[in-house]
Amino acid sequence: MSSAIDEKILDIEDQISRTQKNKSTEHHLGVLKSKLAKLRRKKLDAQFSKSGGGRHGFDVKKAGDGSAVLIGFPSTGKSTLISNITSKESKIGHYAFTTTSAIPGIMFHRGTQIQIIDLPGIIEEASSGKGRGKEVLAVARGADMIIIIMDPQKTTDYYKKIIRELNNVAIRPGKTKPYISIKKKDRGGIALSTLTKLTHMSEKTFMGILREYKVMNAAVTVRSDPTIDELIDVLEGNRVYPKILIIVNKVDLISKKQRRKIKEKFPDAMIISALTGENLESLKDEIVERLELIKIYLKKQRRKTDYEEPLIVKRNSTIRDVCDKIHRSFASEFRYAVVSGKSSKHPNQRVGLDHVIQDGDVITIIVKKF
Ligand SMILES: Nc1nc2c(ncn2[C@@H]2O[C@H](COP(=O)(O)OP(=O)(O)O)[C@@H](O)[C@H]2O)c(=O)[nH]1
Ligand SMILES: [Mg+2]
Known part of the structure; x- marks a missing residue:
């Protein structure tokens, strides 16, 4: 069944990529994107129901004042970092499972206790359900913050890939939930009230997407200027909006010049060395700060x-x-x-x-x- 869904997804993705974006195709694109979102949700539902609740290692209990999940490809330094910023007693223990389990540790900093979860490095194509990727992403969905950790040699592609994988499983790191409220009614059609001008789509497209989600009668209040994707996010309703933090690790291995380049590319990133300890104190500050x-x-x-x-x-x-x-x-x-x-x-x-x-x-x- 899942392969039939995959085919439909590919087909619609293909249609979207072949459609030129302009005023006359906008409505059509909106409908296609809605259909795509619905298919992705179907696929996600199937994956999560199959994986069931909490196979060992992935039933990470919530603890502490907030939680952050470390996501990155293998050998980017996740385990090294975790062992250097979390308390000693919580990290070891399940050594044999370190490649297949989410391992929570607690970071004690400035009076707070933050759960830091080390996820196995199997993000690539994780959202397609390969390996244990889907369980990994289930844990990621529950976190207050997503920390993306990268090797300084390979950043841009990595970053885009990870964000794409997260987006595919309805995680919107670093985004805020769009201010759109939809109150369904029994009759009367759609009463749309916008507080700012819609610049990303016409009212007709907006209505078309609502119709695609079978919202026929409702009071809709829009306080932001959503894109088509953001409107679909609200209609899908299962999106999570964790905070984001980008880490570039192993900075001890690169030159000053490379370091400057990374700073330009990711002005917001924390540049650290999990091995030498460089910048780890500022990293801890930053984690606590961003959790608000x-x-x-x-x-x-x-x-x-x-x-x-x-x-x-x-x-x-x-x-x-x-x-x-x-x-x-x-x-x-x-x-x-x-x-x-x-x-x-x-x-x-x-x-x-x-x-x-x-x-x-x-x-x-x-x-x-x-
Ligand atoms: N030079 C250097 N090596 C590091 C750093 N962090 C981790 N490593 C090394 O990179 C390898 C992979 O690290 P590990 O923490 O196991 O990565 P993981 O697969 O993401 O958990 C190990 O040999 C680490 O010693 C760092 O900041 N600098
Ligand atoms: Mg590891």
């Missing part, structure tokens, strides 16, 4: 605020996220929370589970009594 974590302080009722052990959560977290982090049952036994800090209108504001907290907030959570 905040610190909040808990205060038990009638007690002093605990400034010793802040709770670390992701930016834009809600009181519900805080509850979940403290204890599994906290959210269901929640009554209200009392917040003082940047997110509160005044000190000791009473708030509910959906209240969005900010860095430095002091929070008391009141749960039901038994």
